[in-house]
Amino acid sequence: MCSQRFSRSSHGRPPGPGSRRARSTSSAVGGGKSIASISALACSGLRLGSRCGPRRSRHRSAIVAGSAAPRSPWTSRRRPWAAAIPSRRRPARPSRRRSTTGRGMGIAAPGVRAVRWASMRTCSTSSSAESQPARDGGARRLRVAAVQMRFLPTIDGNLAAIERLLAAAARRRADAVLFPECATTGYGYDFARLRPAEVRAALEAVGRLAARHGTNVLVGSPVFGRGGLYNGLVVFDRRGRATHCYAKCHLTEMDRSHFTPGNAVSLFEIDGIAATSVICHERRYPELVRLAVMAGARILFHPNAGMDPLAVSRKKRCGKDGIVARAFENAIYYVFANSVGPQGQGRWSAGDSKIVGPDEKVLALADNHGEAVIAADLDMSQATGVYARRGMEGPRFLAARWKQMVRAVTKQAARSLRGFDLPEARG
Known part of the structure; x- marks a missing residue:
C-alpha cells in the first residue's frame, strides 16, 4: 500500500x-x-487523506462528509437558511468522492448537513417522501399563538391591548405570538400626522413586553424608513431585540395613499426555524411565499386588518380565503392573525384568525365577533416544503433561474433591518 x-x-x-x-x-x-x-x-490517484491537500480541498472534503458547508459571502452566522444555497466559488481540488443525492437542486442534499442549517432544525431536503424528519434528527415543536384584536383609535389604547393579549398568550406558554397588521396604531389611523418618534416609542414598548414575557413577538406596525412610511411587520426575539422587518410590497388602494411599497421577500428565524411573512392583501401573490419556502421557510406568518364592507366581510367568515390552499401547496404551517369588528367608515373585519397545518387541517380558529388568542403546537417534522423544492427541479430550463432567485432572496434577508427606523435594530 x-x-x-x-x-x-x-x-x-x-x-x-x-x-x-x-x-x-x-x-x-x-x-x-x-x-x-x-x-x-x-x-494511482489514492488520496492519503484530507490533510495532504490544501485547506480549500480539506474544506470541500468536509462538505462531502456532511460536517460543514461553504459560507456564502452575503450570509452572517445568525442567518442559517443561506447555507442551503451552495456557494458559487469552487474549491481548488474537489474531492473525488461526490454525493449524488439532491444533485441539480439549489438546496443541500440530505447528507450535506451544513453547520448553520443544523441550528435551524427544519426538515430534510430529500424529495423521496413528503414527510421527513427534521434536520437535527428529531421532531421539533413550536407553540405559536395568533392574536385577534379590536383596534382602538389611539396608540396608547392599542399598546394596552397588546400588553393584555400578549400576557394571555404568554400564560399559554407560546413561543411566538403574531399580532394583526398595524396593531400599534390600528389601520384606520390618520397616518398623515404620524411621527417617527411615536412609532419608535411604540415599538420600544413592544420590545420590552417581548423581553418581559421571554417570547418572540411579531407585530404589525407602520415603520418609517429611507423611502417614507412603510406598512411593516417587526419581529422581536425573546430578549426584546428587533431582528427582522418586512415592508409590504403589494399595496392596496388604501395603502397607496399612506405607504411606500417594500422591495424584499420576508425571510427570518423564530427560535432557529426559518419563517416568512406576507401582509394582508399579499395572500393573493403566491410567489412571495413560494420563493421563501424554496429558501427554507417552513412557517408563514400573516398579519391582517380586514377593511371590507359588512356584506363582503360576512362572506369571508366562511373561511374561504385561500389560506388552507397556500399551506397545502407549500407543505408549511400558516399562522393568520386578523383584526375584528367595526373598523370605521362603514367597514368591518371578519376576524376568523386561524392556524393551519401542511395537511390542510385547521389547528385553531377564532370566532368572528370578539378578541381572542388562539394557539397550536406545530410539529416541524411535518412542514417539509416538499412541493416548493420539487418545483425547483422542473421545468429544467427554469431550474437555474429558480436558484438565482433564491440566492437573491437570501441575500436580501441579510439586510432586512437596513433603512428602517427601529429600536436597537440588530441583524
Missing part, C-alpha cells in the same frame, strides 16, 4: 517536502521526485 512507503510524523501526516526524511525518502525511491508525484504514481 501507498501508506507503507512513507514514514509519518508524530501527528500522523506525511513529512513535508523540505524535511530531512522527505529528502531521504525521495532519493531512496529514485529520481528526486516529490512525494506528491510519487504518491500519484504509486497509488
